[in-house]
Amino acid sequence: MSLKLVIADDEPLARERLRLLLADETDVEVVAEAGDGQQVLDACAAQQPHAVLLDIAMPGIDGLETARRLAGTTPPTAVVFCTAYDAHALSAFEAAAIDYLVKPVRPERLSAALDRVRTFFAGRPAPQASSAAPRRTQLCARLRGSLRVIPLDEVRYLQAEEKYVVVHHVRGEDLIEESLKSLEDEFGDRFVRIHRNCLVARQELVELRRGGDGHVQAILRHGGPPLEVSRRCVPQLRQTLRHL
DSSP, X not given: OOEEEXXXXXXXXXXXXXHHHHTTSTTEEEEEEESSHHHHHHHHHHHOOSEEEEOSOOSSSOHHHHHHHHTTOSSOOEEEEEESSOHHHHTTTGGGSSEEEESSOOHHHHHHHHHHHHHHHTTSOOTTOOSSOOOXXXXXXXXXXXXXXXXXXXXXXXXXXXXEEEEEETTEEEEESSOHHHHHHHSXXXXXXXXXXXXXXXXXXXXXXXXXXXXXXXXXXXXXXXXXXXXXXXXXXXXXXXXX
16 A cells, blocks of 8 residues: 655654655655654644654654554554664553654664554554553653653652643652643543642542641652642542542
């Protein structure tokens, strides 16, 4: 089958290299290029490609969040990660994509990835691929050009701060570019909202305590400063504590 592809990378030279590699492939058409996640989403909406060759570290909406937003779209768009990060950092996301390629991309690996895309659209399960994104067990933070994997079991609370979310975990703090609402929708069984800007891991909640100013605060199992609880969240939190 003829494949319509979008190339997504914030580095023009990386996009050009992929174009050169794809020139040797038969029945492949590059319908758009993109330098950030929003451009990818716009290109997919306009061109309806079969697949995106998607970098991870891009400005604004990164590749991982872009892939999550593409999951379940109609018509479907397959994702092939093309990244400088090694397989260890990507292991949690491999099943959510048709394939992943580590830069510098080798021609034979690119050909194999395109075969997986063809198999996917032919209606047969692609080898080592999943028809649906797996349940995430960790979050990913970008840190000076690398990825830090944060297991969800180590997260104590999530706090919105401008356009970022601060992940407070056993090893410290990291910023991620995901919305608090999307995290609540995805992990509502793990985290409970205590304020419009804060989600707390259920196992971290120990007690609700009223301060001298009359405001209710959440006390966490592993210490740290008490967290402010909004008035409208108090009834639900009391119910949650009874069932922990």
